[in-house]
Amino acid sequence: MSSLGGGKRIAFIGAGQMAEALIEGMLAARACDPGHVWTTDLNAVRLDHMKRRFGVQVGSINRDAAQWGEVVVLAVKPQVLADVLEEIAPVLAGRLVVSIAAGVSVRWIADRVPRQTRIIRAMPNAPALVREGMTALCWGAGIEEEDGRLARALFEAVGRVVTVEERVMDAVTGLSGSGPAYAFVAIEALADGGVKMGLPRAVAELLAAQTLLGAARMVLETGEHPGTLKDRVASPGGTTIAGLHRLERGGARACLIAAVEAAARRSGELGR
Structure with missing residues (x-):
């Protein structure tokens, strides 16, 4: 041992x-x-x-x-x-x-x-x-x-x-400490979208969770920038770019950045 x-x-x-x-x-x-x-x-x-x-x-x-x-x-x-x-x-x-x-x-x-x-x-x-x-x-x-x-x-x-x-420990708290909650929200929302479009709840949750798990593993194991991997999935005029456009219109990136910032600031307040 x-x-x-x-x-x-x-x-x-x-x-x-x-x-x-x-x-x-x-x-x-x-x-x-x-x-x-x-x-x-x-x-x-x-x-x-x-x-x-x-x-x-x-x-x-x-x-x-x-x-x-x-x-x-x-x-x-x-x-x-x-x-x-x-x-x-x-x-x-x-x-x-x-x-x-x-x-x-x-x-x-x-x-x-x-x-x-x-x-x-x-x-x-x-x-x-x-x-x-x-x-x-x-x-x-x-x-x-x-x-x-x-x-x-x-x-x-x-x-x-x-x-x-x-x-930078407060930033760590805002990102990886609180981040699992953001991921859970994303999984839940993706599954809700699947249910809205006709999928059974259990199937939609499995699809959503495994999709995020697989995407995360690709980032970690390939070492490539997430943006590069995203571009590979988004074919010209295809389904993915249409979905990405909707995310941009909804301010998804800005919301995630703001969530990390808010959690980091709160961590600093609690630490004082």
């Missing part, structure tokens, strides 16, 4: 869906042994589920898990993070902390933990739940090469990873 970070002990503070997805991805990739994972939560039913499904250690006391772990993943909601850090800060010196709390800056966390704590901020998205996630990482001060490799391996177990400067 290849070990994540040389077999380091990883404590997940919070046992929500994203923590579950990360643990499942690590174990499925054989990158970590269940005995090297501890997860905490106040919900006993949730902890029992994690114990039965993955065989990891569980508990309700965050400080115990953080003290045990060499890597501490903050997988709690932003509104409770201050209380969590107050509880575990005394045992974080010398540890790597990976935060997936949306909108919370490295500096905000650094101000509440010992100076020797190394911090990585991550912005994963919902498709991590099916191992097709997109995660952006940014480093705090003092991050070592091994820390970066470990963080990448953790999130690559559930999808793709990029590293960015923290100043």
Whole structure:
């Protein structure tokens, strides 16, 4: 078995869906042994589920898990993070902390933990739940090469990873963090169009979802610009160019750009 970070002990503070997805991805990739994972939560039913499904250690006391772990993943909601850090800060010196709390800056966390704590901020998205996630990482001060490799391996177990400067993390949130919702709306709208034109609902939804999945895979695997791929589908005087013209008249591009901008700005507001 290849070990994540040389077999380091990883404590997940919070046992929500994203923590579950990360643990499942690590174990499925054989990158970590269940005995090297501890997860905490106040919900006993949730902890029992994690114990039965993955065989990891569980508990309700965050400080115990953080003290045990060499890597501490903050997988709690932003509104409770201050209380969590107050509880575990005394045992974080010398540890790597990976935060997936949306909108919370490295500096905000650094101000509440010992100076020797190394911090990585991550912005994963919902498709991590099916191992097709997109995660952006940014480093705090003092991050070592091994820390970066470990963080990448953790999130690559559930999808793709990029590293960015923290100043653009709000833009990441507006695009890939909120983006799955935009895609769901597009799938729903395309399916509605199919139903309007006579398709059964289940067939229309399958056609719409697989079409977006296939189009996305073409962009990723060919490396070609989306506009180039679009032009290949749009034959002169054909059906596709007629549909594209209608999208342009409806301002589809402008709406998507505005959606990313609005979500990014809101992320910045929440972070303050």
